[in-house]
Amino acid sequence: MAKDTKERILEAALEMFSQNGYAGTNVRELSASLGLVKSGVYKHYESKEAIWNALLDQMIAYYADHFGSADHLPTVPDSLEALTRLTMRMVNVTVHDEKIVMTRKVLTLEQFRDPRARELATKHFLTGLTDMFTRIFTGMMEKGLLRENDPAMLAFAYTAPISALIHLCDREPEKTDEAMAQIEAFSRHFIKVYGEDGHE
Amino acid sequence: MAKDTKERILEAALEMFSQNGYAGTNVRELSASLGLVKSGVYKHYESKEAIWNALLDQMIAYYADHFGSADHLPTVPDSLEALTRLTMRMVNVTVHDEKIVMTRKVLTLEQFRDPRARELATKHFLTGLTDMFTRIFTGMMEKGLLRENDPAMLAFAYTAPISALIHLCDREPEKTDEAMAQIEAFSRHFIKVYGEDGHE
DNA sequence: TTGACAAGTGACCTTTCGTTCACTATAATG
DNA sequence: CATTATAGTGAACGAAAGGTCACTTGTCAA
Numbered sequence: 001m002a003k004d005t006k007e008r009i010l011e012a013a014l015e016m017f018s019q020n021g022y023a024g025t026n027v028r029e030l031s032a033s034l035g036l037v038k039s040g041v042y043k044h045y046e047s048k049e050a051i052w053n054a055l056l057d058q059m060i061a062y063y064a065d066h067f068g069s070a071d072h073l074p075t076v077p078d079s080l081e082a083l084t085r086l087t088m089r090m091v092n093v094t095v096h097d098e099k100i101v102m103t104r105k106v107l108t109l110e111q112f113r114d115p116r117a118r119e120l121a122t123k124h125f126l127t128g129l130t131d132m133f134t135r136i137f138t139g140m141m142e143k144g145l146l147r148e149n150d151p152a153m154l155a156f157a158y159t160a161p162i163s164a165l166i167h168l169c170d171r172e173p174e175k176t177d178e179a180m181a182q183i184e185a186f187s188r189h190f191i192k193v194y195g196e197d198g199h200e
Numbered sequence: 201m202a203k204d205t206k207e208r209i210l211e212a213a214l215e216m217f218s219q220n221g222y223a224g225t226n227v228r229e230l231s232a233s234l235g236l237v238k239s240g241v242y243k244h245y246e247s248k249e250a251i252w253n254a255l256l257d258q259m260i261a262y263y264a265d266h267f268g269s270a271d272h273l274p275t276v277p278d279s280l281e282a283l284t285r286l287t288m289r290m291v292n293v294t295v296h297d298e299k300i301v302m303t304r305k306v307l308t309l310e311q312f313r314d315p316r317a318r319e320l321a322t323k324h325f326l327t328g329l330t331d332m333f334t335r336i337f338t339g340m341m342e343k344g345l346l347r348e349n350d351p352a353m354l355a356f357a358y359t360a361p362i363s364a365l366i367h368l369c370d371r372e373p374e375k376t377d378e379a380m381a382q383i384e385a386f387s388r389h390f391i392k393v394y395g396e397d398g399h400e
Numbered sequence: 401t402t403g404a405c406a407a408g409t410g411a412c413c414t415t416t417c418g419t420t421c422a423c424t425a426t427a428a429t430g
Numbered sequence: 431c432a433t434t435a436t437a438g439t440g441a442a443c444g445a446a447a448g449g450t451c452a453c454t455t456g457t458c459a460a
Contacts, residue, residue: 005437019312023224026417039420040438048418109309111371112219118371126364153389156382160361164326171311171318182356189353193393205407226447239450240408248448 006044008034010058013051018102021109022052056116059103063120067128074132076139080195083140084187091162091183095169095176104170125167129159147196154194161186206244208234210258213251218302221309222252256316259303263320267328274332276339280395283340284387291362291383295369295376304370325367329359347396354394361386 012033016025027048031038045051066072074090077083094100107121133155140146146154165179165186212233216225227248231238245251266272274290277283294300307321333355340346346354365379365386 021221021223021309021313023221024313027419028417036437037439038418039440042419043437046419105312109221109312112305112309113224121371122368126368150389153386156386157357157361157389160364161357164360164363168322168326171321186353186356189350189357227449228447236407237409238448239410242449243407246449 005034005036005040009041009044009051010055013055014099014102014106017052017055017109018105022048022113052114055106056114056120059106060116060120062103063123063128067123067132070135073135076136076143077145078143080145080191083136083145083191084184086136087162087187088180088184091166091180095166095180101170104166108167108170125163126160129163130155133159144196146194149194158187158190205234205236205240209241209244209251210255213255214299214302214306217252217255217309218305222248222313252314255306256314256320259306260316260320262303263323263328267323267332270335273335276336276343277345278343280345280391283336283345283391284384286336287362287387288380288384291366291380295366295380301370304366308367308370325363326360329363330355333359344396346394349394358387358390 009030012030013025016030016033025048027041028038030051031041034041041051045054074086077086104124107117107124110117111121112118130152134152137146137149137151137154137158141148141151162183165183169176169179209230212230213225216230216233225248227241228238230251231241234241241251245254274286277286304324307317307324310317311321312318330352334352337346337349337351337354337358341348341351362383365383369376369379
């Protein structure tokens, strides 16, 4: 039962930190949201900062597990249309999975305060997606689906606009549908521009 | 002298809010940074929240003045090389002007809490740049510098990656030089892809 | 010169924060 | 069965927060 509560504290912390930030969150509310009294959480973490650090540890580990290793690379699409489908599938997950959304929000809010949050933010928002699609595009060029080009530059040009719209969804969730449509339109535009003729 | 202090309070607030966020800033420190004692600022603003609202008012007005009207549109570049030069000039200002940097940071930190900050954030981070370059690209297509294409889509594809690197500069200022170089490389890549042949 | 007012001070108030601690209930262990 | 560790309670604490107020000072208009 101990481990359960310790986990639940981190879940609640992610939720509250992602909404109000670290400084804007108090231990009383956090405990209350778990049906605990304030002092109860101090049985599991010695301080508010310890909760924050444990949460960051978890986020860092999660990222390394799920996005850091080459194992979890999606298979290279075998058509241009499949690239759009793959993209939409990934974006759908990332925008609708509450835990991922909250993780991005927390990193957004704490990136200027905590060096580890800053580092992870850059991975989440920039280099992670770019690296991933660099590999994908390399594969697609080998298959003759994309024109020969600097795959890293293409990956950057492809993922940065998508990332911008994901941020928009985090900020204004009511615009999610619109943003998803724009991502799909952008993906098709990208394919038209960079796709090898005959594969459209 | 009154107006001077009232202004200086907003300047100090921008600085502190951009570093520690609204919740992470206390009025005592804010006053001290102006050589005032806490109660002094309450002669000018009735509460911490009033300071925040006045700062937001100012940021919104500033944005409307400087980026909202069509007056301040840069002249349409008359060559592809000039597009890159214009871009680098604009990025240089936006990344090195401390006040603009702090404004972006504040909007980043408060976008999930304050609806007006949210709205302004979307303008700063997404639609503002896109709208601006939609006009620029329209002009460049009329001049025969860019291939006929959806100018809004092109503007989005151009500005979003640049915006992502500006965010990187805000987050990790030590990477500014690297990011600037990447922006320039991206701009030249973009020109190669979308520029009308014979104008390279 | 005087009166009024804006700007700033320092003491104080209330609330809320993070944290501690003596204590209880529970459940596993010897 | 006795014991001991664990999870949780509730009262309390000191520090720090936002905010108020009576008071002083300096400036300027009448």
